[in-house]
Amino acid sequence: xxxxxxxxxxxxxxxxxxxxxxxxxxxxxxxxxxxxxxxxxxxxxxxxxxxxxxxxxxxxxxxxxxxxxxxxxxxxxxxxxxxxxxxxxxxxxxxxxxxxxxxxxxxxxxxxxxxxxxxxxxxxxxxxxxxxxxxxxxxxxxxxxxxxxxxxxxxxxxxxxxxxxxxxxxxxxxxxxxxxxxxxxxxxxxxxxxxxxxxxxxxxxxxxxxxxxxxxxxxxxxxxxxxxxxxxxxxxxxxxxxxxxxxxxxxxxxxxxxxxxxxxxxxxxxxxxxxxxxxxxxxxxxxxxxxxxxxxxxxxxxxxxx
Amino acid sequence: xxxxxxxxxxxxxxxxxxxxxxxxxxxxxxxxxxxxxxxxxxxxxxxxxxxxxxxxxxxxxxxxxxxxxxxxxxxxxxxxxxxxxxxxxxxxxxxxxxxxxxxxxxxxxxxxxxxxxxxxxxxxxxxxxxxxxxxxxxxxxxxxxxxxxxxxxxxxxxxxxxxxxxxxxxxxxxxxxxxxxxxxxxxxxxxxxxxxxxxxxxxxxxxxxxxxxxxxxxxxxxxxxxxxxxxxxxxxxxxxxxxxxxxxxxxxxxxxxxxxxxxxxxxxxxxxxxxxxxxxxxxxxxxxxxxxxxxxxxxxxxxxxx
Numbered sequence: 001x002x003x004x005x006x007x008x009x010x011x012x013x014x015x016x017x018x019x020x021x022x023x024x025x026x027x028x029x030x031x032x033x034x035x036x037x038x039x040x041x042x043x044x045x046x047x048x049x050x051x052x053x054x055x056x057x058x059x060x061x062x063x064x065x066x067x068x069x070x071x072x073x074x075x076x077x078x079x080x081x082x083x084x085x086x087x088x089x090x091x092x093x094x095x096x097x098x099x100x101x102x103x104x105x106x107x108x109x110x111x112x113x114x115x116x117x118x119x120x121x122x123x124x125x126x127x128x129x130x131x132x133x134x135x136x137x138x139x140x141x142x143x144x145x146x147x148x149x150x151x152x153x154x155x156x157x158x159x160x161x162x163x164x165x166x167x168x169x170x171x172x173x174x175x176x177x178x179x180x181x182x183x184x185x186x187x188x189x190x191x192x193x194x195x196x197x198x199x200x201x202x203x204x205x206x207x208x209x210x211x212x213x214x215x216x217x218x219x220x221x222x223x224x225x226x227x228x229x230x231x232x233x234x235x236x237x238x239x240x241x242x243x244x245x246x247x248x249x250x251x252x253x254x255x256x257x258x259x260x261x262x263x264x265x266x267x268x269x270x271x272x273x274x275x276x277x278x279x280x281x282x283x284x285x286x287x288x289x290x291x292x293x294x295x296x297x298x299x300x301x302x303x304x305x306x
Numbered sequence: 307x308x309x310x311x312x313x314x315x316x317x318x319x320x321x322x323x324x325x326x327x328x329x330x331x332x333x334x335x336x337x338x339x340x341x342x343x344x345x346x347x348x349x350x351x352x353x354x355x356x357x358x359x360x361x362x363x364x365x366x367x368x369x370x371x372x373x374x375x376x377x378x379x380x381x382x383x384x385x386x387x388x389x390x391x392x393x394x395x396x397x398x399x400x401x402x403x404x405x406x407x408x409x410x411x412x413x414x415x416x417x418x419x420x421x422x423x424x425x426x427x428x429x430x431x432x433x434x435x436x437x438x439x440x441x442x443x444x445x446x447x448x449x450x451x452x453x454x455x456x457x458x459x460x461x462x463x464x465x466x467x468x469x470x471x472x473x474x475x476x477x478x479x480x481x482x483x484x485x486x487x488x489x490x491x492x493x494x495x496x497x498x499x500x501x502x503x504x505x506x507x508x509x510x511x512x513x514x515x516x517x518x519x520x521x522x523x524x525x526x527x528x529x530x531x532x533x534x535x536x537x538x539x540x541x542x543x544x545x546x547x548x549x550x551x552x553x554x555x556x557x558x559x560x561x562x563x564x565x566x567x568x569x570x571x572x573x574x575x576x577x578x579x580x581x582x583x584x585x586x587x588x589x590x591x592x593x594x595x596x597x598x599x600x601x602x603x604x605x606x607x608x609x610x611x612x
Contacts, residue, residue, distance in 0.1 A: 014433075094436050094438050095434065095436050098411060098415060098434075098437060098438065099411075099415045101411060102411030102414070102417050102434075103415075105404060105405075105411060106411075106412055106421075108404070108408070109405045109576065109579070109580075111408050111409065111412050111417070111576055112417075112421055114575055114579075115412075115418055115421035115422065115575065116425065117577075118569070118575045119425050121561075121563045121569075123559075123560035123577050124577060125577045125578060125582070126576070126577070126579055127320075127579060127582040128401065128405060128579055128582055128583065129583065129584055130404060130583050130584070130585055131404060132400050132404065133585075151460075154460035155457055155460065254429035255427075255429060257427045262424050262427045263424070263425070263427075268417060268421065269420055269424045270415065270416060271420055271429050271430060271431045271432070272431060273415070273420075273431045273432055273434055276434055277433075278433075278435055278436070279439075
């Protein structure tokens, strides 16, 4: 069997590019953006987080997504064409969980506020609180959510959360609810971290009522911005329901310059970077090589989307 | 035995005041600052982090320090007068360790830089790195240092550090060096956190050479600012030896408005708040009650300074 021809889409993180460049045993081409479809007419494999219908060529046999979410792909059409789709599930846990704690601690230890004061060289001690005895609610106890749960439990926090099917859960959280009981999680938690993707069922799931019941709680979003309206966050901060919000994602993105979130003293902001890591490429490559074996009939697919 | 008369010095954290106010079984007075000595002429106990020689009255039998460090007290004179001195050792681990990780993650996840950009409403993704596979060096593996070590180890970091007497060490760090080998810790570590107090032997212990060998490392200081010259930190940031510095303490304090640390993009700043916590008072009260029993001849002193 000749080596499969692999097209790496030019839109990818630096660490992904590096891992594929270093894999000198693989037959990889990185075309310009408008040359991807052309290259795919004679290739077996696409590695990408982008999709265009012109990519579905007769030679294509397998797509390794660089992203966890695969909503961008025409899953039914791929199935009909016999093209396997695999996701990047499992590449994000370490960095996203560290990022979530970074944002939470930026709030609870007054680091975000102190950084704002630093711009005007204002020495003003901001007293912090302790997270170790808090109850943490995690919206979305999948792969990434569980990485957060494990870190939280290791530091003594009590962990609860939501999961599409709580009966499938096998992790460290002490109580897991279905998404329909999201409000109960906000009610019981001192801090809530969302890792939810953008889907029809997650949009707006963090209602004003969810935030209102927190009574001085902390909210962190490292999933997707569409789970909550920015204005509802601002309202909850101003009413005191939220003590602070740590936000890596927004709706829309980039965050408009007119948004009050930019300058709110109790908001810590990063710019959709929770998933970035120098280790991302090597983790993806490990999945990719397992799946390359599967393509060659040796072993099982990893993260196959059915 | 009548209840001992307790003078709580008016300079104390809110949580300490709250704990003593709530202890309605105790005979506590909180005088104005210039009335402390007067009250002590008829009191047995002083709870304070401040000292003045006028406080050493003939009735004084015990001082419960609100601070860990007790350098402010005339230890020999107290010993001669038969006054017991006990420290607040054990009250700081949870909050200082969380603060140290907050500052470290503010650097490694680009949160500090993003907060600076937020002031000008600039959307600019700052890629982060992962700490979980780093080697962490802790300067001062005492009570607080060990709390940091435990959190680090729980997240998968390799931990090394320094301690006055490494032979006494019984914790999670994999290698412990004497302070004379501080440079070796900087050489081996990806990130270094100092919790060192201000003593004759710690002043300037973080030399320019220590920072220079880091080659893109991360430095966090939640101990005392005198261990390192501010200018050496700036130089190391500018040379690239330091990737970032997370600083809660400075020398002098407050940080002068002229300091370049205020505005350096790779510096995260808080204003000597690592030790602040709403739980501080209840932890101190627990030590205080044990020691009150000891004063009454029931049980042993906790944290007695000999």
